[in-house]
Amino acid sequence: MNNTKKGLGKGLGALIPQLEQAPDSGVLEIRIQEIIPNKNQPRKEFDEEKLQELSHSISQHGVIQPILVSKVQNGYEIIAGERRWRAAMKAGIKKIPVILKELSDEEKMEVALIENLQREDLNNLEEAQAYKEIMEKYELTQSQLAEKLGKSRVAIANTLRLLHLPEKIQDMIKENTLTAGHGRAVLSVPENLQEKLAQKIVEDNLSVREAEKIAQTLKEKEELKDPQDHPKVKDEGSDQDYILDLQERVQRHMGTKVKIKYKNSKGKIEIDYYSDDDLERIIRQLIE
Structure with missing residues (x-):
């Protein structure tokens, strides 16, 4: 087994120093232009309205909570706090407080994922894709990943199942037209009926429970053909x-x-x- 896994599983508290621990907790000020985004950031989309609100707050009060970065060849890479960095850029801030932390690529990916999950910043498809990438890159099982993230293995499996949906339906979940619960109901019917069911859910504004009942009816009809x-x-x-x-x-x-x-x-x-x-x-x- 790959020894690079050993760094995983420390938990967010162990990987990100708490500022209240000591006045000399290693907070630095770095020019914002020297900082680059995390290439393994699991969140692909940032809500522009919320980003603008944070930017306005930062322009009034500054960046209160430092972001976490690591040193790379051409500057500093964000480990956690990309949303604050983006908002600070919008606000025209020249320097931003950071905590410098040297982590392995595995730990960076884990921290970025946990930070977003704890703040509920990821949509369900981004969460599923992040699970998949971590599991494939570091050869983790669903059970191992569940243990590291403090989730049940069934919750991990149910989220990963969304990646089996057709791309069109995945887009509907990304856009919040459908929920993950709706997506799982759609997955339970044969592939040739999935888009039809998804469209009906949207048109009739069905609840997840209503979608599940219709899915069951569609399956029964298909099986009796x-x-x-x-x-x-x-x-x-x-x-x-x-x-x-x-x-x-x-x-x-x-x-x-x-x-x-x-x-x-x-x-x-x-x-x-x-x-x-x-x-x-x-x-x-x-x-x-």
């Missing part, structure tokens, strides 16, 4: 209701899409998974 798959279920309403009820209960328990194919009291159960970690989670649920 082929008479070869469900001859008995289709003919006998009581069996149909029973099988569909079982399917929904198993889905809720497993936390993923489940399909029960039924024919003459025999058939098979299909359980979807979206990563190696997701597969391990499902297997544990089945054997425990």
Whole structure:
């Protein structure tokens, strides 16, 4: 295993010095033009209105909380505090208070992600993409990442699932036209129905719960289209209701899409998974 992982997991408090610890906590003033953004910044979009509000506050009161930076070849790279830096630039501030901290690339990425998550600054797709990049770059499992971020593994898995949505629907989540909950409801229907459901959610201003109910109806209709798959279920309403009820209960328990194919009291159960970690989670649920 890659030894570069050892620096991860310290937590934000250990990586970012608290200013109240001591008067000589290492706060410096650096020319704002010497500072460059973090190349691994998980947040890709900054709310212009909120940025303008912060800029106005900074022009009146200055930058009260220093940003965290590390020394790089051509200046200083932001580890945490890019929003304050951008607002200070807008306000015409020439120098900005910083805390200089030497961190590995892994630690920089982790701090940038945690800072945004704690301030709820990331949209759901940015959060999912950041999870994916960290896991791939540093060979972390969902469980390891969940432990470092203080989240459940299921929460990490559910966020990552959003990356399986078509690009058009991902854009709707980025623009806050749909919520992450809506996105997960859309994911539960076949691909050929996903855009149709997303559009209906927007047009009818559906809640997540309403979207989930429609998704379940669409899935049931799709599954009953082929008479070869469900001859008995289709003919006998009581069996149909029973099988569909079982399917929904198993889905809720497993936390993923489940399909029960039924024919003459025999058939098979299909359980979807979206990563190696997701597969391990499902297997544990089945054997425990």
